[in-house]
Amino acid sequence: MRENHITHLVEIPIGGHDGFTWNRLHAEREEICETLLTEPTYIERQILQSRLRKVDDALDRLMSGAYGYCSRCGPAIESVKLEIDPAVALCRDCRNPKASLDVSEKEQSESAEVLLETLNAFDTILLRTHNSDYRILLLDPKTGRALVEGGDYLVEPNEALLRGSAIPGSEFKSGWICAGSRLEIWVDERVLLTSPIKSVHVKHNSAAESVENISAALH
Numbered sequence: 001m002r003e004n005h006i007t008h009l010v011e012i013p014i015g016g017h018d019g020f021t022w023n024r025l026h027a028e029r030e031e032i033c034e035t036l037l038t039e040p041t042y043i044e045r046q047i048l049q050s051r052l053r054k055v056d057d058a059l060d061r062l063m064s065g066a067y068g069y070c071s072r073c074g075p076a077i078e079s080v081k082l083e084i085d086p087a088v089a090l091c092r093d094c095r096n097p098k099a100s101l102d103v104s105e106k107e108q109s110e111s112a113e114v115l116l117e118t119l120n121a122f123d124t125i126l127l128r129t130h131n132s133d134y135r136i137l138l139l140d141p142k143t144g145r146a147l148v149e150g151g152d153y154l155v156e157p158n159e160a161l162l163r164g165s166a167i168p169g170s171e172f173k174s175g176w177i178c179a180g181s182r183l184e185i186w187v188d189e190r191v192l193l194t195s196p197i198k199s200v201h202v203k204h205n206s207a208a209e210s211v212e213n214i215s216a217a218l219h
Helices: 016-036 042-064 079-084 097-101 207-218
Strands: 108-111 113-115 124-129 133-140 145-150 154-166 176-178 182-187 190-193 197-203
Touching: 016 042, 042 154, 113 197, 133 154, 176 197
Parallel strands: 154 176
Antiparallel strands: 108 197, 113 176, 124 133, 124 197, 133 145, 145 154, 154 182, 182 190
């Protein structure tokens, strides 16, 4: 006897461009949930769960009619940012990383150049370039693995590799962050170069603060 197979389709509750966005977000949500079932590492799970919350919030805003507007102050979010990341919830002013630079001078040190291997896991690097500010939570000083937020492309914390400093006319300095140079960052399969670095501040964190710092960087 032949069985009747019924395919259950997910109904898209809205149409037009919002429907396309809903479908895009929902597809990402399913992918995240599937990845969470593969027993990722602790840090990977934190990143995935944080992203899942952002995607769910964006889906809620679509259903309520609030999508595309800043969740904090109200004005419309730049359309180009929504095209890059449909889960963006804040406008440029509200997500400006400059706010994260307000840390006590006693907790940070400024240097013209920093060798990553001399830092500790969970130290925070506050990087100011000619065009942007970056907040970097260092996860592994030896490999340069870090959570990076800032600039036009990393509007949310992303896991990345800090490769080193590119200085015009000089040899590439692997593992270094140097004022006057451009920091090379690998994110997924992309290679990003910052604008020239103006200042580098390091906030030294104890191991006891590690979980809190990860949580703060992801939210």
